[in-house]
Amino acid sequence: MKNIWVIYRKELKSYFSSWIAWILMAFFALVFGWFFYSATAYFVSRSMQAMMMGGSMPMNMNEWIIRPVLMNVSVIGLFVIPMITMRLFAEEKRSGTIELLMTSPVRDYEMIAAKWLAALTLWAGILAVSALNLAYLFIYGTPDWKPILVGYLGLLLQGGCLLALGTFISTLTRNQIIAVGVTFAVCLMLWILDWVTGFETATWARIVSYFSVVAHFEAFSKGVIDTKDIIFYVSAIFFGLFLTARSMEALRWRA
């Protein structure tokens, strides 16, 4: 447990001292800001129209701003997450520091858990940047905060599962560019698997689309916690970390 904490702190610190964390946060703030601005502007023009038409019910902010924006974040995550995980093991292998970790009295799972938790913390930190924008909604309106929290929980879970896969891919290479490229391709695949349901309704298509990480986020974005989705994400996290552990074992035999 102590080892996890020690390595976790080291990972987190190196995210910030190597500028990756700051750059990703800045990138995310920019993109999220733009999505947020367009969604809000659209919302404002639509509600003006509705008012002029004499509609008495105010439009729902959660439905019109938060949900589409969180859906967008779920997709931005596919781009950001490979950049979070690319260095986790690839960099240690390239610089040789993996020898320090692997010859210290640290168990493999402690190393993996620490690195994954650090990556998840950074992802949470990046998501926290978007809270600044959402704060405006609370200043000028009265959105319901519970669905927002559920949405963020979904983003954390979806991120956690992609981070676990990215961590695994990072153990396969000593080249960060390869790690980021492969992870991105995998993330992209896991997103578009869901599109198959658009033209096909057979069982195989439903099975394939089940593996789409973004599809499982949809319920969360509406503020609905579905056990099915939680089970999917949690088991995907464990699967990714399990692959990482196997890969580290193989690393010893191959290296």
Place this chain on the structure above:
Amino acid sequence: MINVEGLTKRYGRTVAVDSISFTVEKGQIVGFLGPNGAGKTTTMRVLTCFLPPTAGTATLAGYDVIKQPLEVKRRIGYLPETPPLYPEMEVGEYLAFAGRIKGVAKSDLARRVDEVMDLCAIGDVRKKLISKLSKGYRQRVGLAQAIIHNPDVLILDEPTAGLDPKQIIETRELIKSLAKAGAHTIILSTHILPEVEQTCEKVIIINKGKLVATDSVDNLTHRLRGCESVAVDVAARDGKLDAAAAQRKLEQVPGVGRVVMKENRGDRCLFEVESLERRQIRPELARAVVEAGWNLNELRPMAMSLEEIFLQVTSTEEEHEAVAAGESK
């Protein structure tokens, strides 16, 4: 302290280490000698539990590297060929991190960091980023990392590679002082013979994954000195030097086996003289040259290159295999 038996490591079809056996006593400094690619690093990686062996066993302080890796890792300090440093960390911060993951107690950590910084003379760069350090400092920070938890066994892979001469001497002194101070058992690998002579008590020579010889350094140097090579620079007192006559003269010195002329500049000649086995020929050579009326500009024992040692050691293979077999029993 260290017991290696029948250790074999294969990568696919290539055999990196082929059934090596040796033992190291507590407090010994052992030199692991061999050309590049001989299997030194692989053996060390097995001892540090970084790689599992394909066959054979290795135990450190009674703990098996396969069955009890955590116990072994607690007792070893390892400096790989490239020091495993995080460039974005400060030196002090890095050593504290290394200490923590190697299980130094929280209450001792600050004191241990100070101690190893003193020992390795890196106190002046405590607050510096590792990426800004020179190669010599990096090597010393790497060494500090290896000893931070005061391990029983210290494994150093080419600790002086790439350092300048002054740093090499300092590093050797440091290694020797570590053996004296902390009763560490030390294995260091190198492909430089004088390094072994100057720092180690025992030497293990491997070549192409096979154990060639294990012996004490005294015995080894004695055996190698059995056949001495001397560079002799002879000059005429005035005028031209008769090179052929000089060569004949040197060949007639008792104990001389072979004389090779390396350079002839007219008024002076450079010869390489090899002795017969177990003969000291330098005094006789000097006397012969002076008695013949020439000037002796230089008389220098030549250090043997590793290739020559291998040639020598492997040419009398039966004898050394017997030695190696005796060691492993």
